[in-house]
Amino acid sequence: MSEYNPTLVSLNDFLNSRTKELKKLRSELNTRRGNCQLTQTLPKHLRRRTMSHDIHRVPYRMRKHIEKEMGKNPPRKSKLKSRQSRRKPNNMLKEYERRSKKHVWLETHIWHAKRMHMHRLFGYKLAYRTNEKLLRGCYKLAARSSVIYDESYYQCYECVAKQQNLITFFSKLIDNQSGINFKTIGNRLFLRGNRQGSSRIILDREKKVVCPFRFIWDYIPFDSNIEEYKNKTRKIWIWIHPACRTLLVDLINSLNTKNYISFHELENQPCRFSIIGPSSINVLQKVLWFDFEKDNEKEKEKEKEKEIIKDNAMETETETETETETETEEDSALKKRTMVWKSLKKINKPASLLEGCILSLDVINPKEFTVKRAREREQEFQFHQKNLTRIEKDKYEKLSKKIQYKWSSEFSKSKLWDKQTRKKLLNGIERTNKKIDEEASKKLFPNVRSSKAYPNQKIPVLIVQTAGSKTLGFGSGFDVIIPKGYAKQFWVALVHSGAVPIGMRERHRIETETGRRFFPDDFIEAPSFYQSATKLIVSEKESQKWEKTHKGKRVNYKKFGINSPFFPDFSSLLKSSTNHNNDNDKDTDNSNNNNSKNTNQIQTTQYTNTFNVEFVENINSLKTNIDSESFIPITITAIQKGSLKRNAHLYFPTKDESNKITKKLKFNQKWSKNDNHCLVGFITTGMFSLARGCGFAIGFIRKKDLIKNQNACKNSIVLVRNTNGAIFYPAKFEFCKN
């Protein structure tokens, strides 16, 4: 090894190399780096968690050095501002607006979001169901007390033109087959503007897309002649479901090439709440309040005088007549409305009024007074009757009879039709909640009703009656139309006064209890059938749940011969031409014997399919045109026990079976692979009806099968098979009229 010792060494090179090495080594020792970051060289008590992306957490001495390091891999700059600035009230409002652009928020969204499950439907964020269990309980509430639902997602459109032009324009669009209670826009019932009408529009004649809508005409005084207004400009307001909005607009723009009509969306659209139930009258009377104290005082004085005079001598009716002449039109209109408003207390249910009648009121902001809870109808009725005088009773009886049979257009005149008033109301929300609370805190007795302090701040409101079922009036109520900006205040007041808020699921339930179809879940003839809540929410959940469960623990739909267990597949019925033979049945069942995933694929490809629907009164009135493939809507009630569920299959019974059922003999039939029954239709909504005490459903039957099996349909019996089993339930069917 001593060989490798150098014999000659140059001092300069030796010293220079060693000094350089020493310098480098000492510099490395001083900087304690290695593989760690600069921030890790700090002692532990100076290190902070967010140093990696937030420079302000680093000691000042090291910021420059760390910025250089960060320059190579800069941290992601979050566009969010600091939490403090984000949570300021101005910014919160902007964030709400930003979020609501994608899916539009209603005015009462925040209130609903705290108490209900919200879902994205039709471009809006709507309340689907409450956090509480209210499926069965909503029937009780709707039958005895009252229930409230926010319908302001319905779009309102305004048409302005001459009366005759409007009638001719819409007569082309309206479906002539829209049920038995078919009424056009030009019907005399609606022309004066005192009643609301409903009908159906054909949006696409080829595909036969149909959608329901509601309309109101402009105000005409009751004395005038309707024929004089033929060539005068008039307005219509149309309410339509948002799923069919684009189709409507495209249709009307295509037809209105010469600007025959001015058709546009209403600016500052009013909100719409629907209150259902008998005590909806009480609820409204607690909330909607206007200054009839003056009239009250005058009336009381007059009545006292009259009673005194009656006891002595003659009645003095002439004095009242002379007083009415000197009063102005507005005062007389006010009086009439107050009398109408009071006479509503005499009425037991809103169904006893005329269908679609409209009342307009100028009402004080309910924020300015406390709303007391309304009693139920029966209690209020008895309490009211005790406190009435004899003269008042007679008056109200006369008025109530008038109202039930006649509804003059004076009751429906309102300022909501005016564009400028709506603007003013929106812009003039000067009296915000803060100001009202401030002023109330200064008073001795806050929140006491007194219109004298605020005579000019009155809000025009429209009240529209909605009809229910024709047997008992279940499902009847009032629609309240409120100008934009005041929805939340009215909503809160109505809820405090006793109306229970519900979501779309409960509303659907109440509609089926009345026997009517609910848009869009029961309307096959519109593409919104595939955008409905049952398709997007309910059927998807069920299918996901089914796929997650183990094969041995879930229903084997293949075995039961059900191809689309989660959503009705009407297109498969149209494909099979004749369903009578066994071979065809087998073919259809075997060809479509796929897994659930394939059935879902089938449904998604036929997204825009619509189906022709016809209405029928009797079996005898069926048309013999077998070429047109169409479906007929029916209501089904179970005969024996059993609840009829959604997506159930419908079959026609054989002669022997129908005889058995009519004679009330035992009927125990089960489905098997070699079954002779022919598939006829499906059920779209099914449930156990609490009003009837038996299973009830709404479904569709193919017209061809009805015509062929007319003999079997004489007893109007149908067999129902739910998707989770093979048992046939016998049921009676009737033709649906809506």
Next chain:
Amino acid sequence: MVRVKFRYLLGHVRWQTTTKMNSLDISGIYHYLKNSVKLNFGEYAICRLGWTLNVKQYNPLTGLFIVRCSRSQMRQVWLSLTLLDEINSQKCAISIIHSAGTIRSCNLQAIKHTNSSLLVAKSLIQIKNEKEKYQKKKNKKKKTKKKKNKYLPNTLVKKNKSKK
């Protein structure tokens, strides 16, 4: 969690000839090291080493280097380094000065090593300087000294006789 532990070996390369080996690189040393491990211990040893074997630093002027290896294979790497005879067709001798768990302690030891070598150089220079001084002094003293000649006349010599 169990950590992967390393060992860092501080080593010194000495060459037989005095030619400058600036062309040698870290990768070159790694290459020859791996070959010697394979020669002496086989492929199993290389597989066990794997990615842990690495040459961290090398100074061609001074000949100091630091090699990293896994803790379990330290002895094998040490041995293979000492048995390395030839690099780039030049004979050399490697001696390992220090083994540590961190590079930092290896650097500390490297500083000590260089300091000691510098001290040696310093002492050598001092010795050299002293020698030169001593010689200079010597030369000076020789020149100043002159011996008396008996056979020179006295006339040149001054006599300080007192008169009797």
